[in-house]
Every structure is written in C-alpha cells, then in structure tokens.
Amino acid sequence: MRFKADEIASVLEREISQYREQVQAREVGRVLEVGDGIARVYGLSQAMAGEMLEFTRTKVRGLAFNLEENSVGVIILGEYQEIAEGDEVRATGALLQVPVGEALIGRVVDPLGKPLDGKGPVVTSQYRPVESRAPGVAERQPVDVPLQTGIKAIDAMTPIGRGQRELIIGDRKTGKTAIAVDTIVNQRDSGVICVYIAIGQKESTTAKVVEGLRNAGAMDYTIVVMAGSSTPAPLQYVAPYAGCAMAEYFMYEQGRDTLCVYDDLSKQAAAYRQLSLLMRRPPGREAYPGDIFYAHSRLLERSAKLAERWVIVHADADEKKVGEDWGVNRHPDGRGVVYVGPHDKEHAQKHELPNYPGHKLVKVATSGGSLTALPLIETLEGEVSAYIPTNVISITDGQIYLQPDLFNAGIRPAIDVGISVSRVGGKAQIPAMKQVAGSLRLDLANFRELEAFAQLGTELDKATQAQLDRGYRMVEILKQPQYQPLNVVDEVLIIYAGSKGFLDKVPVKQVQAWEEQFLRFMHEQRADVHKDLAQSRRLTPEIEERLKAAITAFQPQFKPTSEGPLRRAEKKEGTAGVAAQPLPAQAGAAQKAPAH
Numbered sequence: 001m002r003f004k005a006d007e008i009a010s011v012l013e014r015e016i017s018q019y020r021e022q023v024q025a026r027e028v029g030r031v032l033e034v035g036d037g038i039a040r041v042y043g044l045s046q047a048m049a050g051e052m053l054e055f056t057r058t059k060v061r062g063l064a065f066n067l068e069e070n071s072v073g074v075i076i077l078g079e080y081q082e083i084a085e086g087d088e089v090r091a092t093g094a095l096l097q098v099p100v101g102e103a104l105i106g107r108v109v110d111p112l113g114k115p116l117d118g119k120g121p122v123v124t125s126q127y128r129p130v131e132s133r134a135p136g137v138a139e140r141q142p143v144d145v146p147l148q149t150g151i152k153a154i155d156a157m158t159p160i161g162r163g164q165r166e167l168i169i170g171d172r173k174t175g176k177t178a179i180a181v182d183t184i185v186n187q188r189d190s191g192v193i194c195v196y197i198a199i200g201q202k203e204s205t206t207a208k209v210v211e212g213l214r215n216a217g218a219m220d221y222t223i224v225v226m227a228g229s230s231t232p233a234p235l236q237y238v239a240p241y242a243g244c245a246m247a248e249y250f251m252y253e254q255g256r257d258t259l260c261v262y263d264d265l266s267k268q269a270a271a272y273r274q275l276s277l278l279m280r281r282p283p284g285r286e287a288y289p290g291d292i293f294y295a296h297s298r299l300l301e302r303s304a305k306l307a308e309r310w311v312i313v314h315a316d317a318d319e320k321k322v323g324e325d326w327g328v329n330r331h332p333d334g335r336g337v338v339y340v341g342p343h344d345k346e347h348a349q350k351h352e353l354p355n356y357p358g359h360k361l362v363k364v365a366t367s368g369g370s371l372t373a374l375p376l377i378e379t380l381e382g383e384v385s386a387y388i389p390t391n392v393i394s395i396t397d398g399q400i401y402l403q404p405d406l407f408n409a410g411i412r413p414a415i416d417v418g419i420s421v422s423r424v425g426g427k428a429q430i431p432a433m434k435q436v437a438g439s440l441r442l443d444l445a446n447f448r449e450l451e452a453f454a455q456l457g458t459e460l461d462k463a464t465q466a467q468l469d470r471g472y473r474m475v476e477i478l479k480q481p482q483y484q485p486l487n488v489v490d491e492v493l494i495i496y497a498g499s500k501g502f503l504d505k506v507p508v509k510q511v512q513a514w515e516e517q518f519l520r521f522m523h524e525q526r527a528d529v530h531k532d533l534a535q536s537r538r539l540t541p542e543i544e545e546r547l548k549a550a551i552t553a554f555q556p557q558f559k560p561t562s563e564g565p566l567r568r569a570e571k572k573e574g575t576a577g578v579a580a581q582p583l584p585a586q587a588g589a590a591q592k593a594p595a596h
C-alpha cells in the first residue's frame with residue numbers, strides 16, 4: 001500500500017489542531033495567616049465560593065468562604081492547630097461533598113462522613129455536594145402522607161406530613177430532643193430513613209441519644225451526624241447541610257421518604273456567627289451576619305415532597321424498577337410520556353389508561369421521595385421573638401412550642417397547645433384521627449381558660465365542672481413517657497375514649513393506667529376492631545359502634561393501680577441517675593385535680 005505524502009501531512013495537521021492538553025492544572029496557594037478555625041490564603045485567584053480546598057501537608061480540608069481581592073478566606077474543616085503560615089493549599093476544583101449511600105445507615109459520622117463510632121471505614125462510592133439547589137415548585141407536590149410521630153399530642157393537634165418542616169422550639173431542658181428522638185423511634189415500620197444531626201451538643205448527650213436509638217432498634221434505619229460542642233465551628237456550621245445531603249440521596253435517587261432532625265439550629269447559627277465575625281463580615285442584629293436567614297432558609301427549603309411521576313407500562317412490568325422512559329405512549333419526539341403530580345395522574349387514570357388495555361399506571365420508582373425536616377431551636381427564657389427563633393419560625397410550616405412550666409408540672413411532652421401549629425400537616429392526617437381530634441384543640445383551650453377561673457375557688461355550675469373534669473382527663477391522656485411512641489390506631493382509640501367522655505368517671509390519677517389496660521384489652525380481645533380501623537383509616541359508623549361496645553365491655557374490667565406507665569418510666573429514670581422530676585400528680589396548676 002502506498003501513502004500519499006500530502007494525505008499524511010493533512011492527517012497529522014488535523015490531529016495537531018485537535019490536540020487538547022490532558023494535563024490538569026490546579027492552582028496552589030499559600031497560607032498567609034491561620035487561627036480559630038479559619039485561614040487566609042494567598043494565590044488562589046480562581047477559587048470558587050464553596051470550593052473544597054486541601055492543605056497539602058496536613059491533608060485537612062477547607063472550604064473557600066470569603067473571596068477577597070488579594071486573598072481567600074478559608075474555613076478549616078478539621079484540626080487547624082497543625083496548619084502553619086506558609087503551608088501549601090491546593091484547589092480541588094470541586095464543591096464540598098460528602099459520602100452518601102446505604103453504607104452510612106446505622107453509623108455515627110462527622111459532617112464530612114468520617115466514622116466516629118469505631119466500626120471501620122464507611123465504604124461507599126457515591127458522593128453528593130453538601131450544598132445543593134432546593135427543588136423548584138414544578139418538582140414538588142402538596143404534602144399528603146402523614147409522618148406519624150407516635151406522640152399523641154402532636155399527631156392529633158399539630159400533625160406533620162412527609163415533606164413538611166416543623167420547628168420544635170423551647171427553652172433548654174424542655175424535652176425538644178426527646179420529641180425528635182421518639183419520632184425517629186416511631187419510624188421503625190414506616191420505611192422512613194432518618195438522619196439525626198447533632199450540632200453543638202454535649203458529646204455525652206449525643207451518646208445517650210445514640211444509645212437510646214440503638215436500644216429501640218432505630219439505628220437500623222438511622223444515620224447520626226455529629227458535630228459536638230468541642231468540634232471546631234466550621235464543622236458545626238457545615239453539619240446540617242451535610243446531613244441533609246445524606247438524606248437527599250435517598251429522596252432523589254431511591255424515591256424514599258426521609259426525615260432530618262437538626263438538633264439544634266441555634267448552635268449552628270452561633271457557629272456561623274463566629275466564623276463570619278472572624279472573617280470580618282459585618283455584624284448585623286444580635287451580631288449575626290446579614291445572611292443568617294439565608295443560611296437557614298436554603299437549608300430548610302431542601303426539604304420537600306417531590307412530585308410523583310407516573311407512566312403507563314405493560315401490566316407485567318416490575319413496579320420496583322420502572323424508569324422515566326418506560327412509558328408506552330410517546331411524545332412526537334420519541335420521549336415516553338410522564339404524568340407529573342396528582343392531577344396528571346388522575347387525568348391519566350381516567351382518560352389515557354383506558355386506551356391501553358393490558359397496561360397499568362405505575363409510579364416511576366425513583367420519584368415521589370420526601371424529606372421532612374424537624375429543626376430544633378433553643379430559646380432563652382421563652383423569648384420566641386429573638387432574631388434566630390423568629391427567622392426559623394417564618395421559614396418553617398409550623399412550630400411545636402415547649403413550655404418549661406408545663407414540663408416542670410409533669411405535663412410531658414410539654415407542648416403548649418395554644419401557640420403550637422402545623423400549617424400543612426392536617427391535610428396528611430388519616431381521616432380517623434381528623435375525626436377524633438377535630439375539637440381537641442378548642443376543648444383544651446377552653447379548659448385552660450376555665451381552669452384559671454376554677455383556681456379562684458368560685459362555685460361552679462354543673463356544666464362548667466363537667467367541662468373541667470373532661471379537660472383534666474384529656475391533659476392526662478396527652479401525657480406520654482419517652483421512648484414509647486404509639487401506633488396511630490392506638491392514639492385514635494384512646495383520644496376517642498377520652499373525648500367521648502368514657503373516662504369521666506375514672507379518677508384523674510388512674511387515667512394513665514386506664515389507658516394502658518384499655519389499649520392492651522383492644523389488642524388482645526378486640527383485635528378485629530383494631531385491624532378494621534387500621535385498614536379503613538376512618539371511623540365508619542359501624543366501626544364506631546363496635547368501638548363503643550368494646551369500651552363498655554372494658555369498663556368493668558379496669559383494675560385501678562397506683563402505678564401508671566408515666567410514673568414507672570420516671571421511677572426507672574430516677575434510678576438510672578437522671579435527676580428525678582416531680583411526680584405528675586404532685587405538682588403544678590393543671591394537676592390540682594378535683595377531689596374524687
């Protein structure tokens with residue numbers, strides 16, 4: 001074979017002109033000054049905001065935080081004591097990311113995904129950026145599935161839906177963490193993946209939480225991200241975003257429901273303030289930087305109920321694997337048709353599916369995930385109008401407000417019913433709960449008002465006294481010990497019994513015992529009612545009749561006892577070395593029960 005010289009030349013020329021240098025250039029800078037968890041670095045003129053940097057000698061990572069004219073302000077994600085002036089810093093060209101995936105479940109990790117539980121490395125090949133864009137309106141759909149907390153007072157009066165953001169706010173030691181942890185414990189059979197993010201908490205407190213979760217079997221579906229109070233501020237600041245990214249993996253890539261607990265955001269705000277002041281960003285109200293609102297809003301906006309996407313597929317298609325482009329009907333350009341959200345789905349069901357006999361409408365497996373956020377905020381002396389509390393209240397879809405007075409009076413969880421709200425969760429409540437809880441909030445508010453009167457010692461008419469008696473019993477029913485979340489059907493049963501007056505004759509001190517024995521009775525001897533209610537999810541007249549009959553049958557079987565479950569739980573706590581709290585029956589205004 002003969003070559004023509006000019007042909008070879010032209011091929012070579014083309015190759016040369018198409019040659020792209022494969023060598024990657026990375027900028028290198030030098031540390032100008034370092035201290036308090038931050039460093040100022042010279043020479044990284046191309047660095048992006050939020051870019052991950054590496055201190056070459058110590059292998060510690062940093063985050064480009066402030067891009068200034070001659071230098072870059074870097075927050076150091078790790079030990080900064082070792083870093084010295086003049087050290088080399090490399091840009092990585094990537095935004096900060098954390099390992100995500102199944103391997104993290106059951107683990108306790110730091111905000112960069114490094115294990116803290118001594119159980120070996122976290123083996124995963126998947127990563128997600130710590131900061132990511134929140135889904136837009138078109139990608140979301142309204143909240144419609146409940147996230148059962150297992151706490152009677154919350155599921156009845158401030159219900160939470162999957163994808164909602166519900167703030168838990170209260171002074172120190174009012175049971176904020178307890179509510180969040182009980183909610184995680186209650187997800188055992190719901191398939192929700194939970195991420196508990198401890199920010200600025202005492203290590204001993206977090207260790208206790210992890211132990212509690214482990215004992216309850218909740219670590220099987222929970223990731224704990226920990227940035228304790230001794231962790232440098234940069235990691236405390238990054239922790240909630242990192243934990244959120246770990247949950248997002250399950251929401252976006254597996255279409256699963258997830259729950260993030262941020263315990264607590266006031267500590268994160270303080271860490272952010274510290275960093276910002278060190279970086280000489282101008283202080284604003286309460287010395288927080290001007291963008292503290294944005295720091296919290298961009299975090300909480302990432303919680304969402306993603307729109308479900310539906311496609312029409314052959315009747316024998318595997319529902320667990322259905323993908324975006326499996327639709328049998330096609331757009332003119334060849335793409336499969338996808339129906340997005342409940343409206344489209346209904347349309348498809350009614351008008352499209354009938355055109356395809358032998359087909360079914362199936363949800364795309366990775367669509368429709370959700371991320372529910374439970375941020376916690378600690379207030380000082382009940383001051384909800386301070387800067388950070390008002391910010392977070394305005395970002396979330398409702399708040400559960402905890403009162404130290406109630407807590408000390410033994411009303412636990414110490415939820416202040418009057419100012420706690422859930423703005424969207426009601427839509428997700430199961431119908432049976434809606435039916436029984438409808439008037440509960442009003443009744444309790446009325447009761448509190450009357451109670452104030454009753455304390456004046458005036459003679460009360462019969463109707464008022466009856467209302468008061470009912471109130472005392474409802475307050476008693478809404479009490480619940482820690483680590484004992486209830487099934488939603490049990491919640492409906494006991495609230496029904498209380499609000500229909502079946503406990504009016506039971507002495508207030510015996511209400512807890514009555515509840516315990518009644519629920520056992522329903523499980524053991526009236527399992528059919530329980531099952532039917534769980535199935536129909538609503539109190540049909542027929543089920544209601546059977547329930548009434550069951551309660552009437554139970555009444556004579558009730559054995560008064562001096563030990564309710566709450567007291568037992570407290571006794572146990574007392575021996576476990578936790579400060580013993582006053583017994584519910586001894587303390588507090590609401591406890592000045594009428595004589596029986």
Ligand SMILES: Nc1ncnc2c1ncn2[C@@H]1O[C@H](COP(=O)(O)OP(=O)(O)OP(=O)(O)O)[C@@H](O)[C@H]1O
Pocket residue numbers: 170171172173174175176177178179378412413480481482578
């Ligand atoms: N429902 C409950 N029944 C009995 N005890 C409870 C209940 N909820 C919380 N406690 C107890 O109250 C104490 C404080 O609870 P917790 O740590 O949850 O409060 P917190 O508001 O998170 O406190 P901190 O401000 O320290 O974070 C704990 O000892 C806990 O065991």
Ligand SMILES: [Mg+2]
Pocket residue numbers: 176177178263
């Ligand atoms: Mg706490």
